[in-house]
Amino acid sequence: MEFTSERRLDDDVLERGFTLxxxxxxxxxxTTASAPCPLVLLGHPGGLQRxxxxxxxxxxxAVSGGFAAATIELPGGGDRPRMxxxxxxxxxxxxxxxxxxxxxxxxxDRLVLPxxxxxxxxxxxxxxxxxxxxxxxxxxxxxxxxxxxxxxLAVVEPRIAAALLFAGSYVPRAVLEEARRVTIPLxxxxxxxxxxxxxxxxxxxxxxxxSEEKTLHANTGGHTGVPxxxxxxxxRFFARHLR
Amino acid sequence: MEFTSERRLDDDVLERGFTLxxxxxxxxxxTTASAPCPLVLLGHPGGLQRxxxxxxxxxxxAVSGGFAAATIELPGGGDRPRMxxxxxxxxxxxxxxxxxxxxxxxxxDRLVLPxxxxxxxxxxxxxxxxxxxxxxxxxxxxxxxxxxxxxxLAVVEPRIAAALLFAGSYVPRAVLEEARRVTIPLxxxxxxxxxxxxxxxxxxxxxxxxSEEKTLHANTGGHTGVPxxxxxxxxRFFARHLR
Numbered sequence: 001m002e003f004t005s006e007r008r009l010d011d012d013v014l015e016r017g018f019t020l021x022x023x024x025x026x027x028x029x030x031t032t033a034s035a036p037c038p039l040v041l042l043g044h045p046g047g048l049q050r051x052x053x054x055x056x057x058x059x060x061x062a063v064s065g066g067f068a069a070a071t072i073e074l075p076g077g078g079d080r081p082r083m084x085x086x087x088x089x090x091x092x093x094x095x096x097x098x099x100x101x102x103x104x105x106x107x108x109d110r111l112v113l114p115x116x117x118x119x120x121x122x123x124x125x126x127x128x129x130x131x132x133x134x135x136x137x138x139x140x141x142x143x144x145x146x147x148x149x150x151x152x153l154a155v156v157e158p159r160i161a162a163a164l165l166f167a168g169s170y171v172p173r174a175v176l177e178e179a180r181r182v183t184i185p186l187x188x189x190x191x192x193x194x195x196x197x198x199x200x201x202x203x204x205x206x207x208x209x210x211s212e213e214k215t216l217h218a219n220t221g222g223h224t225g226v227p228x229x230x231x232x233x234x235x236r237f238f239a240r241h242l243r
Numbered sequence: 244m245e246f247t248s249e250r251r252l253d254d255d256v257l258e259r260g261f262t263l264x265x266x267x268x269x270x271x272x273x274t275t276a277s278a279p280c281p282l283v284l285l286g287h288p289g290g291l292q293r294x295x296x297x298x299x300x301x302x303x304x305a306v307s308g309g310f311a312a313a314t315i316e317l318p319g320g321g322d323r324p325r326m327x328x329x330x331x332x333x334x335x336x337x338x339x340x341x342x343x344x345x346x347x348x349x350x351x352d353r354l355v356l357p358x359x360x361x362x363x364x365x366x367x368x369x370x371x372x373x374x375x376x377x378x379x380x381x382x383x384x385x386x387x388x389x390x391x392x393x394x395x396l397a398v399v400e401p402r403i404a405a406a407l408l409f410a411g412s413y414v415p416r417a418v419l420e421e422a423r424r425v426t427i428p429l430x431x432x433x434x435x436x437x438x439x440x441x442x443x444x445x446x447x448x449x450x451x452x453x454s455e456e457k458t459l460h461a462n463t464g465g466h467t468g469v470p471x472x473x474x475x476x477x478x479r480f481f482a483r484h485l486r
Contacts, residue, residue: 192449232479
């Protein structure tokens with residue numbers, strides 16, 4: 001892991017850019033912490049620069065709650081090499097949605113599964129590097145992003161102790177099965193009127209999770225309309241489980 | 244409204260029993276408030292004495308948030324005259340559930356609609372009396388209890404500014420239609436594994452509400468297993484809308 005930039009955003013937050021095996025990432029840490037912080041990994045749909053303002057808002061929430069926050073670019077996202085087959089599947093999905101047709105499982109599988117397979121080892125490698133830094137301890141939370149990536153991470157990565165999932169993207173049927181093996185505490189956000197998502201599938205996914213503590217927060221509004229108070233609820237969820 | 248008892252529970256909470264037209268009720272107020280408090284009405288399934296420990300817990304939450312809290316006995320509940328037809332419908336429902344049969348609309352209508360028709364005018368009369376007391380102002384929130392009563396109150400009672408609903412009882416189809424006319428902010432609690440409830444109907448009801456701000460909190464566990472952190476979430480919901 002090499003740091004490529006460093007700036008103090010205000011008195012309390014230090015933002016550092018880094019690369020890890022050619023993958024760009026961002027790390028936000030409190031400047032005032034006296035002990036190693038728990039870490040919250042910030043998921044996103046790909047495109048760190050485009051997502052930066054929202055990631056920064058979420059990072060500030062995490063840091064003000066006493067956590068470090070970090071994220072890395074997704075495979076095929078931002079300036080990273082495209083994943084052509086995934087791009088084709090995404091274009092197919094958009095055509096189907098625009099035509100008001102039923103989204104078939106094949107498209108969702110082609111869109112999501114290769115991304116999960118490629119991304120999960122990268123996030124685990126990032127976790128190795130981040131947890132080796134002074135000032136960052138455990139436990140680790142995962143927050144938002146492509147829900148299928150979060151589900152796989154929750155199954156395979158024992159260092160992740162709690163996850164705040166955003167049920168805002170299509171989920172392959174195989175991920176429903178994977179969800180039964182998730183046992184960590186979950187807070188699942190669902191935008192009730194998200195036209196680019198399958199509400200019933202999101203509810204089926206929530207039902208499938210094996211976790212003893214799982215909470216669904218569904219709110220009115222579309223994909224990007226998550227109410228501000230959910231940020232506070234997310235802080236409290238992580239405070240309960242990462243402290 | 245006549246007060247029948249008064250005791251100071253601790254330094255901060257005054258509990259008073261009252262009757263209003265023969266209906267018993269309880270009122271909890273902060274002892275230290277300097278200005279009139281917003282009021283939270285505490286719904287329940289009937290049987291004030293049986294429900295007292297849980298009502299008191301919820302009242303303490305409300306008072307610690309700076310609100311007054313009050314409740315009245317339901318028609319047919321506690322020592323009030325039985326509602327024979329409602330009791331029969333309840334027994335029918337329990338038989339059907341025990342036999343694992345489908346709950347038909349007729350039973351639910353017979354169980355819930357007469358209760359709603361009888362209870363709602365009583366809660367409105369209680370509101371008249373409570374808001375006339377020194378130390379209690381508006382706005383008013385409604386919390387929990389029989390969800391069909393809360394829905395009707397939210398439609399007909401303009402003094403209710405926000406409602407925390409517990410989707411923990413069967414809902415007549417007619418109430419789904421009524422729900423479309425609800426426009427106040429809502430927080431709806433659903434226990435995902437409540438075997439004495441119809442989860443799909445609860446989700447349909449959430450979908451039907453006309454409110455621009457509505458949030459569903461679904462948690463694992465049965466009817467009485469609402470996690471403690473939902474009490475805090477409820478406080479914050481009312482703090483957002485009643486202050």
